[in-house]
Amino acid sequence: MGEGSAVPLLERAERDALEDLYRAAPPERAARAERIGGATVLLAPELPAFFNRAFAFGIDEPVSEDGIDAILAALRPASAFYVQPPPGASEIEGWLAARGLKTEWTWAKVMRGTEPPPEIPTNLEIRELAEDEADRFGAVVATAFGLPDVLAPWCAALLGRPGWRAYGAFDHDALVAAGALYVEGDVGWLGMAGTLPFHRRRGAQGALMTRRIADAIALGCTAIATETGILPDRPNPSLDNMLRCGFAIAYERPVWAK
16 A cells, blocks of 8 residues: 555544543543644643644644644643644645644554564553553553553543553563553554563553554454554654554654744
8 A cells, every 4th residue: 555545544543442541531630632734633622642642634624724724722721732744745845834833743544454573572461451440550650651640530531431441561460551442443453551660571551562463353353553653863662663564654643843
């Protein structure tokens, strides 16, 4: 699949998962996802820029200069935010540059098909989590990413929602790593994968990824998508795991910020 044909599929996969993630947010988070100006806008003002961004441009409607202004106005309550147009969107990039935004790094958007995933060795137990383990899942995700504790109940709220499955890596009874799978139609999206600091380099994320891939295929997914940030001249273990598990980079999406 070429870059052009992959863009709508991968942007929709991420959009569908994150819009539902924001629908699951506890009311006190004041988090919302809206389609504004031809893009999806995520807003959670008390959280870092990752949670305040615009992406999935031009999927449902064309993007205009007025639309860019509407998107930036919607993001203004956040202290920091990202705007992520698709690759090659020179007109949108020109509008962003004229408004003082710059880009210095990208996100790799990756995808794979239904080839069986490889076996990733680990001495941890990998299994799907039950709904009564939701709080443990939320705590691990928040801690692994160094995010505020307020994120834990938000992540926990995903267990039991249609389309979502959560997975854990266990060292005996201790949950030390986690990750989620969201399925919409025949597309699966992988996200929210993190490992507690003292349990890294034990194969947890690779093994969690292969389990989620296998389950997505068993559920009828014909394409599986995810993404990770690419910083210049910096190693990226997440991307290494993705490539090892059969993903290929479909395109890199620029990250624009103030």
